[in-house]
Amino acid sequence: MALEVKNISFRYRNGPWILKNVSFCVDEGERVALVGPSGYGKSTLSKIIAGYLQPTAGEILWQGKPLPETGYCPVQLVYQHPEKAINPRWKMADSLHEGWTPEQSMLDAMGIKPEWLGRWPNELSGGELQRFCVVRALSPETRLLIADEMSTMLDVITQAQIWHLVLKVVEERKMGLIAITHNQPLAEKIASRIIDLPALNRLDSIT
Numbered sequence: 756m757a758l759e760v761k762n763i764s765f766r767y768r769n770g771p772w773i774l775k776n777v778s779f780c781v782d783e784g785e786r787v788a789l790v791g792p793s794g795y796g797k798s799t800l801s802k803i804i805a806g807y808l809q810p811t812a813g814e815i816l817w818q819g820k821p822l823p824e825t826g827y828c829p830v831q832l833v834y835q836h837p838e839k840a841i842n843p844r845w846k847m848a849d850s851l852h853e854g855w856t857p858e859q860s861m862l863d864a865m866g867i868k869p870e871w872l873g874r875w876p877n878e879l880s881g882g883e884l885q886r887f888c889v890v891r892a893l894s895p896e897t898r899l900l901i902a903d904e905m906s907t908m909l910d911v912i913t914q915a916q917i918w919h920l921v922l923k924v925v926e927e928r929k930m931g932l933i934a935i936t937h938n939q940p941l942a943e944k945i946a947s948r949i950i951d952l953p954a955l956n957r958l959d960s961i962t
């Protein structure tokens with residue numbers, strides 16, 4: 756079992772419980788889609804799995820152990836909002852090369868133009884920025900990619916281009932994938948299993 760989400764419960768400060776006793780596993784190289792209504796906690800759960808948020812209770816295990824606190828994290832998250840994931844004070848080349856140096860062929864496949872590398876993040880569109888975020892997350896050390904509404908704000912041609920590359924890399928490297936999407940046809944196309952978050956969330960067990 757590559758990823759174990761074990762009895763995860765979460766609330767923001769003293770707010771309402773968002774997740775209660777959520778458990779599921781993702782096998783090595785498995786592709787799953789995580790679905791649920793808007794505001795149901797999918798992004799929150801993805802941040803917990805990637806180690807950006809600490810759960811209020813429960814644990815995330817990767818290959819049977821907690822995620823490493825230092826060094827490269829084998830679980831990488833691509834957010835819905837690329838502008839929040841990129842350092843505004845770094846030029847794009849620096850953000851891109853922060854974790855690894857992708858080959859030119861990957862930049863070409865993602866449609867990243869050479870002139871974008873010398874720009875600041877605010878000089879690119881959301882879709883252009885998102886391409887950088889996707890490539891940055893696809894280091895050879897990444898073993899599980901969480902794509903949280905990764906392509907929602909893109910036009911259909913760009914969406915297809917990005918998903919084509921991501922699925923090719925995931926397949927070649929036998930990586931795991933958790934795709935969070937409201938797009939049912941996309942979920943069915945990219946994933947072999949659909950995880951319905953409301954069915955796992957034990958909010959009724961709150962005392």
Ligand SMILES: Nc1ncnc2c1ncn2[C@@H]1O[C@H](COP(=O)(O)OP(=O)(O)OP(=O)(O)O)[C@@H](O)[C@H]1O
Pocket residue numbers: 767770773791792793794795796797798799800
């Ligand atoms: N930083 C925060 N502080 C307090 N509440 C938050 C915070 N971030 C999210 N929430 C709340 O937590 C709940 C779950 O939000 P989350 O973004 O995880 O849902 P989601 O299922 O990903 O939604 P969507 O499909 O609309 O993206 C929402 O009610 C949201 O308002």
